Amino acid sequence: xxxxxxxxxxxxxxxxxxxxxxxxxxxxxxxxxxxxxxxxxxxxxxxxxxxxxxxxxxxxxxxxxxxxxxxxxxxxxxxxxxxxxxxxxxxxxxxxxxxxxxxxxxxxxxxxxxxx
Amino acid sequence: xxxxxxxxxxxxxxxxxxxxxxxxxxxxxxxxxxxxxxxxxxxxxxxxxxxxxxxxxxxxxxxxxxxxxxxxxxxxxxxxxxxxxxxxxxxxxxxxxxxxxxxxxxxxxxxxxxxx
Numbered sequence: 001x002x003x004x005x006x007x008x009x010x011x012x013x014x015x016x017x018x019x020x021x022x023x024x025x026x027x028x029x030x031x032x033x034x035x036x037x038x039x040x041x042x043x044x045x046x047x048x049x050x051x052x053x054x055x056x057x058x059x060x061x062x063x064x065x066x067x068x069x070x071x072x073x074x075x076x077x078x079x080x081x082x083x084x085x086x087x088x089x090x091x092x093x094x095x096x097x098x099x100x101x102x103x104x105x106x107x108x109x110x111x112x113x114x115x116x
Numbered sequence: 117x118x119x120x121x122x123x124x125x126x127x128x129x130x131x132x133x134x135x136x137x138x139x140x141x142x143x144x145x146x147x148x149x150x151x152x153x154x155x156x157x158x159x160x161x162x163x164x165x166x167x168x169x170x171x172x173x174x175x176x177x178x179x180x181x182x183x184x185x186x187x188x189x190x191x192x193x194x195x196x197x198x199x200x201x202x203x204x205x206x207x208x209x210x211x212x213x214x215x216x217x218x219x220x221x222x223x224x225x226x227x228x229x230x231x232x
Contacts, residue, residue: 006176008138008215018136018219020181022124022169053138055171055179060122063171063179065136091227099124099226103134103219110215111207113142
């Protein structure tokens with residue numbers, strides 16, 4: 001869940017999947033940062049994982065978007081035992097609210113400023 | 117593009133659409149904030165617009181996710197003249213890079229902490 005050198009995940013060739021996770025945290029870190037970093041490493045081991053973007057407004061919403069090649073990759077990550085334990089801990093300790101939207105990307109494009 | 121009282125847009129009944137816009141800004145505001153606020157008001161007039169979430173890590177990525185009931189609503193917003201002008205201005209002045217992912221939400225769910 002880092003900004004990975006601060007470039008958004010590139011637009012891939014559709015179809016692929018985007019998992020949008022929008023959350024409002026409880027106060028304090030409570031071990032969240034360490035687990036988020038660990039999850040960010042673990043998800044890279046999932047075949048079909050394409051990348052992840054993360055942003056958080058201080059005192060406001062956090063949005064992470066993880067991209068996967070297909071539903072099988074999402075399913076594998078969803079059922080990963082350490083990820084499941086982290087999600088349970090998140091509902092118990094880290095999140096006031098969240099929404100998850102699992103979606104199939106049909107169109108995409110990217111822009112990069114030209115520098116002279 | 118405000119946090120709307122800081123609650124994520126709720127999980128709607130699929131299918132619906134999520135437009136993920138992930139961006140890295142140029143330095144300074146350069147009029148971005150004012151236009152973003154105006155766009156945030158205009159998009160609410162599009163029939164089928166369901167809501168928008170926005171987060172930005174200071175010095176890092178911004179992610180906005182706008183939700184629409186169907187592709188016709190996205191198309192109407194995409195072709196909106198004032199929105200088109202803002203997008204052109206964005207490519208000329210506000211953004212170093214961005215990625216857009218237009219996706220159909222197939223599954224969604226929400227969580228809200230129970231308070232005693």
